[in-house]
Amino acid sequence: MSYETIIFEHKDHVATITINRPKALNALNSQLLRELSGLLDEIAENEEMRVVVLTGAGEKAFVAGADISELSTLNPVQARYFAKKGHEVMNKLQTLPVPVIAAVNGFALGGGLEMALACDFIYASENAKIGLPEINLGIIPGFGGTQRLSRIVGKNLAKEMIFTGKMMSAEEAENKGIINKVFPVASLMAEVQKTAGVIASKGKVSLNAAKSTINGGVDVDLANGCEMEINAFALCLASGDAKEGTTAFLEKRTAVFKAGLKE
Numbered sequence: 001m002s003y004e005t006i007i008f009e010h011k012d013h014v015a016t017i018t019i020n021r022p023k024a025l026n027a028l029n030s031q032l033l034r035e036l037s038g039l040l041d042e043i044a045e046n047e048e049m050r051v052v053v054l055t056g057a058g059e060k061a062f063v064a065g066a067d068i069s070e071l072s073t074l075n076p077v078q079a080r081y082f083a084k085k086g087h088e089v090m091n092k093l094q095t096l097p098v099p100v101i102a103a104v105n106g107f108a109l110g111g112g113l114e115m116a117l118a119c120d121f122i123y124a125s126e127n128a129k130i131g132l133p134e135i136n137l138g139i140i141p142g143f144g145g146t147q148r149l150s151r152i153v154g155k156n157l158a159k160e161m162i163f164t165g166k167m168m169s170a171e172e173a174e175n176k177g178i179i180n181k182v183f184p185v186a187s188l189m190a191e192v193q194k195t196a197g198v199i200a201s202k203g204k205v206s207l208n209a210a211k212s213t214i215n216g217g218v219d220v221d222l223a224n225g226c227e228m229e230i231n232a233f234a235l236c237l238a239s240g241d242a243k244e245g246t247t248a249f250l251e252k253r254t255a256v257f258k259a260g261l262k263e
């Protein structure tokens with residue numbers, strides 16, 4: 001499948017998706033959401049993919065939000081549809097069977113930050129700026145920001161960010177635990193790819209089990225979360241990857257994980 005608004009590359013089990021509307025600072029319009037949604041479905045079905053890197057084209061922005069020119073034309077019914085489509089894409093990122101790293105290379109604002117928050121973790125360049133400035137447009141975050149940000153930083157900081165619409169530097173966002181690591185602009189992508197390579201060398205069954213158990217556990221009480229872990233652990237141990245991992249350890253060699261989710 002070919003795409004106009006995104007670039008898709010893959011190498012050594014690492015899929016890299018680049019949001020590609022640099023003239024509009026990679027703002028998310030409905031065509032982009034449609035194309036990204038289809039690509040995520042393809043990646044979910046592709047046993048070769050073990051990790052996804054999501055970034056923005058150009059040097060200025062990851063994604064500067066939903067496309068404001070498109071937003072300004074929507075009636076309430078269309079706005080609900082657009083918000084729902086955005087949520088569908090963010091949910092696909094969150095529930096994709098492989099980890100997703102957001103490589104935030106500049107502005108991640110509004111829907112752009114919401115997209116990064118739906119990924120498993122964020123690495124950013126020193127010049128990155130994040131924020132939920134929707135309040136300045138007379139609206140609120142509509143792609144999950146009110147929900148995901150407060151689950152990461154707590155509701156009071158989320159409220160301050162959403163009520164003021166102020167941008168935050170990469171350094172501050174790292175200190176607040178929103179961004180995992182900050183790198184010089186020139187080394188961000190190499191560092192992201194290095195971590196992606198480490199993750200891609202692990203087993204797909206256990207990566208999937210770890211991601212879904214951590215995500216699922218956040219929304220339930222500790223006892224139910226632990227129950228999820230027990231069941232996911234048992235499933236992993238029955239997999240070809242666990243057989244390879246434990247055998248490799250005992251044979252004093254590096255494990256080569258090959259199992260897929262459809263085995």
Ligand code: CO8
Pocket residue numbers: 023024025027064065066067068069079080082083086107109110111112133134137140141142143
């Ligand atoms: N949408 C459309 N175009 C954009 C957007 C955007 N979000 N952001 C930037 N652009 C365009 C600009 O219009 C400009 O286009 P042109 O060259 O044709 O005039 C080009 O990108 C470059 O931008 P600037 O000239 O403004 O660049 P600056 O360096 O001066 O400023 C900023 C960079 C600070 C990032 C500035 O562009 C900005 O404030 N952008 C808007 C940020 C924003 O408010 N984002 C939130 C959008 S709303 C949202 O995300 C809601 C999500 C939920 C939707 C729910 C659906 C109903």
